[in-house]
Amino acid sequence: MNGRRIVLGVSGGIAAYKAAALASRLVQRGAEVEVILTEDAQRFVGAATFAALVRRPVHTSLWERVEEIPHIRLAREAEVLAIVPATANTIAQLAAGLAHDLLGNVALATRAPLMIAPAMNTVMLEHAATQANLATLRARGVTIVEPGVGFLAEREHGPGRLADEEQLIEAIESLLRRAQDLAGERVLITAGPTREAIDPVRFLSNAATGTQGIELAREALARGAEVDLVLGPTPLEPPPGARTIRVTSAREMEAAVRERAADATVTIATAAVADWRPAVAHARKVKKTESQPAIALEPNPDILAELGTRKNGTFLIGFAAETEALEANAREKLVRKNCDAIVVNDVSGERAFGAVDNALVLLWGAHGRRDLGSGSKRELAARLWDAILDLKRQRA
Numbered sequence: 176m177n178g179r180r181i182v183l184g185v186s187g188g189i190a191a192y193k194a195a196a197l198a199s200r201l202v203q204r205g206a207e208v209e210v211i212l213t214e215d216a217q218r219f220v221g222a223a224t225f226a227a228l229v230r231r232p233v234h235t236s237l238w239e240r241v242e243e244i245p246h247i248r249l250a251r252e253a254e255v256l257a258i259v260p261a262t263a264n265t266i267a268q269l270a271a272g273l274a275h276d277l278l279g280n281v282a283l284a285t286r287a288p289l290m291i292a293p294a295m296n297t298v299m300l301e302h303a304a305t306q307a308n309l310a311t312l313r314a315r316g317v318t319i320v321e322p323g324v325g326f327l328a329e330r331e332h333g334p335g336r337l338a339d340e341e342q343l344i345e346a347i348e349s350l351l352r353r354a355q356d357l358a359g360e361r362v363l364i365t366a367g368p369t370r371e372a373i374d375p376v377r378f379l380s381n382a383a384t385g386t387q388g389i390e391l392a393r394e395a396l397a398r399g400a401e402v403d404l405v406l407g408p409t410p411l412e413p414p415p416g417a418r419t420i421r422v423t424s425a426r427e428m429e430a431a432v433r434e435r436a437a438d439a440t441v442t443i444a445t446a447a448v449a450d451w452r453p454a455v456a457h458a459r460k461v462k463k464t465e466s467q468p469a470i471a472l473e474p475n476p477d478i479l480a481e482l483g484t485r486k487n488g489t490f491l492i493g494f495a496a497e498t499e500a501l502e503a504n505a506r507e508k509l510v511r512k513n514c515d516a517i518v519v520n521d522v523s524g525e526r527a528f529g530a531v532d533n534a535l536v537l538l539w540g541a542h543g544r545r546d547l548g549s550g551s552k553r554e555l556a557a558r559l560w561d562a563i564l565d566l567k568r569q570r571a
């Protein structure tokens with residue numbers, strides 16, 4: 176943590192005193208810690224305690240040293256924003272994007288990863304409003320260090336107790352590691368379906384939306400990579416900052432990938448490229464009154480296999496969307512297409528294309544396997560990049 180800049184937000188819960196111990200541990204590890212106390216946090220612990228521990232002034236108001244525009248300075252300098260403890264109120268504020276105090280403004284104005292450690296009474300934690308707010312934040316990619324079960328201030332035993340200090344430090348370290356660990360990498364990602372024209376208004380396609388590829392691109396950008404995204408037809412917006420090339424058909428995707436592949440240090444092929452296309456794409460709309468058409472198909476280019484034949488030092492990761500014999504089929508594809516690793520994506524049942532949640536497993540070599548678990552596609556993008564980097568370092 177040496178020299179790394181952590182902004183520690185403390186909100187007004189009984190566990191605020193534990194944030195002082197955390198601040199001290201972070202400083203002992205060499206971090207530069209800027210503390211923001213909400214107004215109500217100061218009812219629990221005084222600013223002097225934090226100022227003495229972190230050896231710098233503590234921030235308590237949006238309206239102090241206004242000439243420095245402190246919320247923007249803190250937001251820009253932060254490498255991680257950690258909110259410990261996060262009250263039900265602060266969690267609601269974050270979920271709604273409210274900015275009436277310093278912490279709310281910094282949270283909105285920063286690009287740094289956000290970690291929150293909720294701590295509160297069990298009923299408050301389990302309330303539908305709190306749970307909905309946590310789900311909103313989780314879907315946005317916020318790291319939530321779940322509260323533990325234990326003895327609470329109101330002399331009850333139950334979930335809601337602030338996570339242990341070790342867990343909090345581990346989560347902050349993991350976010351710091353991520354902060355710029357893809358700097359210098361040039362990443363090429365394909366995403367979305369392709370459309371293969373039957374006539375000017377009809378096409379063959381599939382149900383892919385490109386969400387997982389877009390999330391991988393977003394995460395790579397946040398971690399410092401340059402990103403080329405070759406995106407098939409989808410209503411979803413690509414992340415700002417990616418160089419996005421929009422394509423429609425598999426052949427267009429092939430051409431865009433060829434153009435960009437040589438420069439890539441990591442290529443991830445998530446696109447669900449149509450295996451076949453109509454042999455004839457009619458120039459005019461086929462009329463209903465014409466005799467019932469038969470559509471002859473011909474194979475599309477195999478973009479992943481092509482990437483595998485001319486890897487040129489790039490680390491190549493394929494995606495295998497399977498509905499049966501998942502891992503056996505994926506391992507066969509891994510070898511056949513000369514990938515460095517392959518991600519198994521179960522697209523049967525609830526986790527079909529377009530779902531919010533996903534479950535992924537990474538496979539490599541003859542027996543290499545890492546289960547990335549299930550979760551939102553954004554969470555899985557972060558876990559997949561962690562796994563890819565570990566694997567790449569092992570191979571280096």
Ligand SMILES: Cc1cc2nc3c(=O)[nH]c(=O)nc-3n(C[C@H](O)[C@H](O)[C@H](O)COP(=O)(O)O)c2cc1C
Nearest residue numbers: 186187188189190213215216262263264265294295
């Ligand atoms: C004694 C006492 C203890 C409290 N403990 C908690 C708590 O552990 N978690 C929580 O979410 N709210 C707790 N609250 C309520 C918050 O202090 C209150 O919602 C406050 O407005 C939070 O403001 P903030 O989120 O801006 O810091 C407590 C209130 C009191 C009076």
